[in-house]
Amino acid sequence: MRVFVAGATGVLGRRLVERLADGGHDVTGLTRDATGDATVESRGATAVRGDVTDEAVAAAVGDADCVVHAATAVPTGKASASDWERDAEVRREGARHLASAAAECGARYVGQSVTWVARPDGGGRFDEDSPRNPTRATQGSADAERLAREHHPNPVILRGGWFYGPESAHTRQFGEQLLAGRLPALGTGFLGRESATLSYCHTVDAARAFAAAVEGDATGTYHVVDDRPAPFGDFVRAFAAELDAPTPRRLPGWILRPVLGTDAVGMLTTDAVTGNDRFREAFDWEPLYPTHEAGLEQVVERWRADGVVVPTDGGWQWNDGGE
Numbered sequence: 001m002r003v004f005v006a007g008a009t010g011v012l013g014r015r016l017v018e019r020l021a022d023g024g025h026d027v028t029g030l031t032r033d034a035t036g037d038a039t040v041e042s043r044g045a046t047a048v049r050g051d052v053t054d055e056a057v058a059a060a061v062g063d064a065d066c067v068v069h070a071a072t073a074v075p076t077g078k079a080s081a082s083d084w085e086r087d088a089e090v091r092r093e094g095a096r097h098l099a100s101a102a103a104e105c106g107a108r109y110v111g112q113s114v115t116w117v118a119r120p121d122g123g124g125r126f127d128e129d130s131p132r133n134p135t136r137a138t139q140g141s142a143d144a145e146r147l148a149r150e151h152h153p154n155p156v157i158l159r160g161g162w163f164y165g166p167e168s169a170h171t172r173q174f175g176e177q178l179l180a181g182r183l184p185a186l187g188t189g190f191l192g193r194e195s196a197t198l199s200y201c202h203t204v205d206a207a208r209a210f211a212a213a214v215e216g217d218a219t220g221t222y223h224v225v226d227d228r229p230a231p232f233g234d235f236v237r238a239f240a241a242e243l244d245a246p247t248p249r250r251l252p253g254w255i256l257r258p259v260l261g262t263d264a265v266g267m268l269t270t271d272a273v274t275g276n277d278r279f280r281e282a283f284d285w286e287p288l289y290p291t292h293e294a295g296l297e298q299v300v301e302r303w304r305a306d307g308v309v310v311p312t313d314g315g316w317q318w319n320d321g322g323e
Contacts, residue, residue, distance in 0.1 A: 006052050006057070009031060028064070031049055067099075068110045069144070069148075095151070109148060117134055122270075128222060196267070226276070226295070
């Protein structure tokens with residue numbers, strides 16, 4: 001199968017490109033520069049330059065059998081309105097141009113979204129049939145889903161949960177801050193609530209899910225998450241335990257809002273609980289890391305093997321020179 005991947009140099013895209021190429025597919029990955037070319041080619045694919053926000057990207061799709069839109073610009077750290085708008089532009093315009101190009105050449109279309117796009121205001125469990133309820137941080141995902149359906153007759157939309165993995169910038173930030181004793185676990189605040197219960201997904205399982213969607217026949221919208229939702233505070237404390245880092249202090253969200261930003265605190269203090277039943281059934285998929293504990297064990301093992309965290313007399317510390 002000829003597969004075109006936008007977002008081929010990202011955390012998810014790199015894993016997906018390698019998995020598809022190893023599976024015998026003819027993969028083309030969209031890049032922006034020579035570094036991106038090397039990243040894609042080292043994983044067994046062909047690099048092609050382009051920008052998903054430019055309609056000229058349609059020419060790069062060529063005669064693909066499947067087009068994957070996994071390009072994002074998710075901000076790290078405290079995000080501004082302009083940061084989220086940049087992410088929205090990449091998601092939105094990429095969906096418009098790539099879904100149209102896929103429809104034009106009769107290709108399958110697989111697009112990336114997030115489960116938060118349908119999270120109810122008051123939290124609680126939801127699924128693929130729940131109405132979309134976007135915030136500033138997820139409006140781009142909602143727009144991309146709509147545009148994919150407008151421009152392609154049968155798109156596949158994969159909504160990911162809280163992505164984490166050894167190469168993820170957010171996961172690395174958390175690891176470094178935990179080892180330094182600077183990352184708190186959101187706890188009981190003036191509203192008397194704990195940190196949100198979330199649905200998670202290791203980046204390995206995300207790539208496996210996208211590969212299954214590329215190779216499968218089903219279409220529609222699916223949630224890609226692990227088997228067991230858990231409070232974010234439990235995730236952070238399990239992460240600290242794996243790292244042998246200090247136990248995080250509990251702090252209320254209102255104290256952290258100036259540091260993390262309103263969007264991040266909102267995401268981490270309002271439940272976003274969903275499941276993977278529909279995707280499992282449609283694509284015969286199950287997570288390799290069914291819980292966040294299993295996934296975080298892999299993350300830390302990988303970091304130690306790569307020298308990202310190194311032993312000291314008192315335990316472990318972050319190594320900026322690690323791979």
